[in-house]
Amino acid sequence: MAKRVILVTGANKGIGYAICERLLGLSPLKDEATLAVNKNVAENPVHVILAARNQQRLDEAVDSFKKRGATNISGLLMDVDDAKSIEAAAGEVKKTYGKLFGLINNAAIAWKGNAFDETVARTTLHTNYYGLKAVCNAFMPLMQEGGRIVNVSSVSGKRALQAMSQQLRQKWLREDLTVAELDRLVEDFTTAVKEGNWKEKGWPESCYGISKAAVTVYTRILARDNKIPGLLINAAHPGYVNTDMTSHKGILSPAEGAITPTHLALLPADCTVTGAYWDQCKVEPIV
Numbered sequence: 546m547a548k549r550v551i552l553v554t555g556a557n558k559g560i561g562y563a564i565c566e567r568l569l570g571l572s573p574l575k576d577e578a579t580l581a582v583n584k585n586v587a588e589n590p591v592h593v594i595l596a597a598r599n600q601q602r603l604d605e606a607v608d609s610f611k612k613r614g615a616t617n618i619s620g621l622l623m624d625v626d627d628a629k630s631i632e633a634a635a636g637e638v639k640k641t642y643g644k645l646f647g648l649i650n651n652a653a654i655a656w657k658g659n660a661f662d663e664t665v666a667r668t669t670l671h672t673n674y675y676g677l678k679a680v681c682n683a684f685m686p687l688m689q690e691g692g693r694i695v696n697v698s699s700v701s702g703k704r705a706l707q708a709m710s711q712q713l714r715q716k717w718l719r720e721d722l723t724v725a726e727l728d729r730l731v732e733d734f735t736t737a738v739k740e741g742n743w744k745e746k747g748w749p750e751s752c753y754g755i756s757k758a759a760v761t762v763y764t765r766i767l768a769r770d771n772k773i774p775g776l777l778i779n780a781a782h783p784g785y786v787n788t789d790m791t792s793h794k795g796i797l798s799p800a801e802g803a804i805t806p807t808h809l810a811l812l813p814a815d816c817t818v819t820g821a822y823w824d825q826c827k828v829e830p831i832v
Contacts, residue, residue: 548592548617550642551693551810554625554680555652557597557606559788560697560806563799564649565593565606567807569615574800578808578826585811592617594638596652598624625652625676635683644689647810650677651697655753655790663739666752670731673756678724678763691775695809696764698780698822702757706832710747717762718832724766731759761822761831768820777812780831781805782824 551568555561566572568591570583595610597603600622607620619641623634638645653673656665677696688694706714716722716730734755737743743750761780768778786802787795795802808826812818822831 548590549646550592550594550638550644551647551649552594552596552621552638552645552684553649553651554596554623555598556595557599557602559790560783560786560799560802561649561651562595562606563803564651564806564810565595565610565618566800567803568593568810569610569618571610571613571615572800572803574804578804582807582811590617591646592619592642594619594621594642596621596623596634598622598626598630598652623680625680626672628679631679631683635687638684639687643687645684645687645692646689647693647695648680648684648688649695649697649806649810650680651806652676652680653697653756653790657792661738661750661752663735666735666738666755669752669756670735670759673753674731674759674763677760681767685773688773688776690773691814692773692777693810693812694767694776694778695806696760696778696780697806698760698764698782699753699757700782700824701751701754702759702761703782703822703830703832705749705751705754705758706761708749708751708754713747714832717758722762722766724763727759727762727766731755764822765820765831771819775814777809777816777819779809779812779819780822781809782822782829784825 553564556565570586572579603620610618624630737746764780783802784797785795786797787793821828
């Protein structure tokens with residue numbers, strides 16, 4: 546039986562690593578949902594491509610799985626902040642595997658504390674939104690019919706949409722919004738932060754929140770414009786997870802944070818939900 550090839554970005558640690566663990570049937574959780582995933586991947590083999598931007602950490606992560614008996618895993622060097630790196634990675638995947646069944650965009654950054662200025666805005670958006678978008682653009686041609694794209698978002702994006710002015714929120718939530726228009730809204734936020742008039746213009750004080758709002762809205766646009774039959778594209782809130790990104794203040798383990806993203810990567814063939822925002826394996830309003 547041909548394996549379903551699933552690529553996970555930012556996967557050398559945290560939620561990304563736990564997603565790989567779950568896809569490989571190695572999750573430490575023993576609940577009913579996890580047992581169902583283990584049965585799923587045992588009956589319908591998955592090959593996991595673990596992607597990371599640092600070669601040493603990438604090798605260490607892949608080796609850790611191999612030491613636990615996993616044979617259906619490989620590593621891929623890819624920096625979502627580097628267009629050439631993404632292009633090279635897509636070329637390698639095409640050459641080696643031809644097509645992807647799944648793409649889980651997990652790589653992201655978050656500044657510590659209350660950092661809020663133009664540098665924080667541009668850096669956060671460059672990775673969390675523009676980087677994710679670049680990965681989707683590069684790998685979309687490799688997605689097979691009936692495949693799955695999962696963009697790891699956050700409830701912080703939902704809160705950012707709720708906190709912005711009604712006028713801005715209406716622009717973000719337009720059903721016919723284009724990617725180019727979303728880019729301009731993101732740039733408007735960065736400009737407002739630079740000029741110091743973000744509050745007067747109706748923006749919330751959260752670079753991370755705006756980046757994840759952009760991910761959720763972009764997911765909806767990508768799903769709406771998708772032409773690949775059966776390809777489902779959804780956004781997932783993993784929960785408040787105990788990782789480096791949350792300075793280990795999260796209340797969920799990485800294994801628990803991996804539940805919803807993995808659920809979306811393995812949605813059954815008869816599922817038609819796409820362009821949605823999911824929390825705890827359920828579709829929720831994006832605002």
